[in-house]
Amino acid sequence: xxxxxxxxxxxxxxxxxxxxxxxxxxxxxxxxxxxxxxxxxxxxxxxxxxxxxxxxxxxxxxxxxxxxxxxxxxxxxxxxxxxxxxxxxxxxxxxxxxxxxxxxxxxxxxxxxxxxxxxxxxxxxxxxxxxxxxxxxxxxxxxxxxxxxxxxxxxxxxxxxxxxxxxxxxxxxxxxxxxxxxxxxxxxxxxxxxxxxxxxxxxxxxxxxxxxxxxxxxxxxxxxxxxxxxxxxxxxxxxxxxxxxxxxxxxxxxxxxxxxxxxxxxxxxxxx
Amino acid sequence: xxxxxxxxxxxxxxxxxxxxxxxxxxxxxxxxxxxxxxxxxxxxxxxxxxxxxxxxxxxxxxxxxxxxxxxxxxxxxxxxxxxxxxxxxxxxxxxxxxxxxxxxxxxxxxxxxxxxxxxxxxxxxxxxxxxxxxxxxxxxxxxxxxxxxxxxxxxxxx
Numbered sequence: 001x002x003x004x005x006x007x008x009x010x011x012x013x014x015x016x017x018x019x020x021x022x023x024x025x026x027x028x029x030x031x032x033x034x035x036x037x038x039x040x041x042x043x044x045x046x047x048x049x050x051x052x053x054x055x056x057x058x059x060x061x062x063x064x065x066x067x068x069x070x071x072x073x074x075x076x077x078x079x080x081x082x083x084x085x086x087x088x089x090x091x092x093x094x095x096x097x098x099x100x101x102x103x104x105x106x107x108x109x110x111x112x113x114x115x116x117x118x119x120x121x122x123x124x125x126x127x128x129x130x131x132x133x134x135x136x137x138x139x140x141x142x143x144x145x146x147x148x149x150x151x152x153x154x155x156x157x158x159x160x161x162x163x164x165x166x167x168x169x170x171x172x173x174x175x176x177x178x179x180x181x182x183x184x185x186x187x188x189x190x191x192x193x194x195x196x197x198x199x200x201x202x203x204x205x206x207x208x209x210x211x212x213x214x215x216x217x218x219x220x221x222x223x224x225x226x227x228x229x230x231x232x233x234x235x236x237x238x239x240x241x242x243x244x245x246x247x248x249x250x251x252x253x254x255x256x257x258x259x260x261x262x263x264x265x266x267x268x269x270x271x272x
Numbered sequence: 273x274x275x276x277x278x279x280x281x282x283x284x285x286x287x288x289x290x291x292x293x294x295x296x297x298x299x300x301x302x303x304x305x306x307x308x309x310x311x312x313x314x315x316x317x318x319x320x321x322x323x324x325x326x327x328x329x330x331x332x333x334x335x336x337x338x339x340x341x342x343x344x345x346x347x348x349x350x351x352x353x354x355x356x357x358x359x360x361x362x363x364x365x366x367x368x369x370x371x372x373x374x375x376x377x378x379x380x381x382x383x384x385x386x387x388x389x390x391x392x393x394x395x396x397x398x399x400x401x402x403x404x405x406x407x408x409x410x411x412x413x414x415x416x417x418x419x420x421x422x423x424x425x426x427x428x429x430x
């Protein structure tokens with residue numbers, strides 16, 4: 001790892017000022033993506049701005065028809081939040097499936113979203129629920145936020161402060177876990193909130209998370225796995241690597257969407 | 273550029289100057305000479321480097337030492353003093369032969385204690401195996417590790 005200097009601001013404003021002063025600086029949240037790539041020298045920031053001392057940007061809060069999650073909330077704290085597990089277990093289940101227990105004790109929602117790894121779980125939840133990403137400058141709809149593999153609408157000096165998710169009446173997430181890394185080979189988040197139906201896919205697309213409009217259209221008639229029977233998506237634009245080819249990933253999108261719908265519609269269990 | 277860091281490790285205050293790129297595990301092993309915490313993969317996968325930070329299990333290969341300024345860190349060395357009886361979880365690993373080469377053992381034990389913290393003293397095999405997702409044993413001795421953790425968790429309740 002190359003040498004660097006670091007700063008530990010205690011407010012978002014201080015952090016933004018530090019970013020403005022040091023154009024090469026990188027923000028450090030949980031560090032479970034940044035530190036590994038620094039070890040590999042794929043990233044070599046000369047300045048690190050650590051967000052772990054910033055106050056007031058962690059926690060899960062339910063108010064009215066939405067849930068707000070602070071950017072520095074650890075995966076374990078979202079997964080184990082009693083209010084979220086009650087209000088929308090499908091969303092609580094997303095960080096519960098990330099990495100392993102020690103990684104979940106450290107990793108954060110803000111870091112995951114800002115990194116926009118093409119196999120990460122949170123981007124699917126954000127897009128699949130129509131979340132709003134709140135930064136120190138503005139509010140960005142999830143539909144506009146994820147702009148491609150490892151790229152987002154975040155500008156220079158822009159810091160995610162919190163993420164607001166509307167509470168959906170029905171929601172479900174199903175992922176095909178890579179057995180070693182725990183990342184989603186493919187993951188599908190489905191939700192229904194009055195007339196807004198969303199199907200968001202992570203892991204499969206060569207450009208990162210995306211929505212499947214044909215599935216969403218078919219689900220307007222009936223929000224059930226049956227509505228997608230026999231439906232597939234084209235393999236063009238899917239990722240292909242040693243773990244799974246484009247055809248297989250496209251196939252998994254259909255299978256996992258149907259399973260996610262079954263979860264979303266299940267009654268009397270955790271995914272009610 | 274060196275920076276000063278102060279933390280409590282196994283109940284003792286420590287402080288010193290370190291390079292910012294020093295990882296917690298390097299600080300523990302190379303500066304404090306607490307070599308019970310191991311580096312297996314150095315890519316946050318294997319769990320040989322698991323320690324407790326303010327009571328919570330974390331992978332010390334993926335945290336900078338300066339981030340722990342003011343924190344309480346516990347390593348395998350902090351579980352029982354030299355010459356004193358072993359911690360019940362260590363004793364359970366010994367009793368049930370929960371190790372072969374022993375390289376993963378410190379991380380396994382620190383993770384086991386975190387499982388007990390979160391899931392209590394009555395642990396079934398399925399829970400233990402799921403919760404050991406972040407700890408690899410290259411000897412593949414999982415069967416006895418699972419037995420040891422179940423027994424150790426029970427013993428800790430006494």
